[in-house]
Amino acid sequence: MKIKPIVIATGLVVPLSLFLFNNIDKENSLADEHTSKHQDTHAVIIKDVATKEVNLQQKVAVPVHRSPNPEVDELALYTDEKEKKWREPRHVEEVWVDINPSDTLDKIKPKSSAIEAIKAIEFSNVPEFKALNLGDKLTLNLPDDSNIDIEVESNEFQNEGIRTWSGNFTIDDQSYPVTFTFGSSSILGFIGHPSGPIKIEGRGRTAWIYEVPDSHGYDY
Structure with missing residues (x-):
């Protein structure tokens, strides 16, 4: 139980x-x-x-749009970089003005007594003048107060930071050369005028522009 x-x-x-x-x-x-x-x-x-x-x-x-051809992409990239630096051509109408020479400018005045047509000038904008490049145009006033219109053809860097731009102007359907060279502070110019060569020699913002006389064998 x-x-x-x-x-x-x-x-x-x-x-x-x-x-x-x-x-x-x-x-x-x-x-x-x-x-x-x-x-x-x-x-x-x-x-x-x-x-x-x-x-x-x-x-x-x-x-980012890619083309089927890699070479086209590289060319486009190169073109884009160049376009960043590109600008519209400009026309500088007043590069320099006449001035009374300073004591400093007097020290670098050409020494030859044969030079007759000469005057002291001051650049309106040196950096702009130095940077003129292909296609740019400018008007220069000469020692006899006549003007020439120049078109720049090239702007190149040389050794030790020296920069040179070259161009030409036309008189009676003939083309004549113009060259300016810029150092750290110096400015040298040459104008191949048909009436006789013209030189520009200066430092900083001021310079002398003068007609080179026919005589030779002396220091300007």
């Missing part, structure tokens, strides 16, 4: 254990499912943020 309660108790314990284990498994399964959903949600958020960041970068980035 005592065995029966034990059997009954055993019969109750087994189903209860199974219920508890099943319940624990369900809770674990729910926890795993919740964790998985949380991880999936987190991954979706990260992906969404990354997508938005990429879209933002695409909006900010400057589009």
Whole structure:
């Protein structure tokens, strides 16, 4: 008679254990499912943020158009760099003005007494004058107060920072040369005028412009 309660108790314990284990498994399964959903949600958020960041970068980035030919791209890049430095040709109408020579300018005045047509000048803008380049035009006033219109053909750097630009002017359908050379502070110019060569010699912003006399064998 005592065995029966034990059997009954055993019969109750087994189903209860199974219920508890099943319940624990369900809770674990729910926890795993919740964790998985949380991880999936987190991954979706990260992906969404990354997508938005990429879209933002695409909006900010400057589009680059590539041609099928790499050589064309290199040429375009080279052309772009050159265009940055390019500018429209300009016309400088007043390069210098007449002045009374200073004591400093008197010290570099040509010494020859044979020079008759000579005057002191001051450059309006030395950096601009020095930087004149291909296609630029300028008007120069000569010692006899006549003017010539010059077109610049080249501007080149030489050794030790010396810079030279060359051009020409036309009189009676004939072309004549003009050359200016710039050192750190000195300015030397030559105008091949048909009436006789003209020189410009100066330092800083001031210079002498004079007609070279026909006589030779002396120091100007």
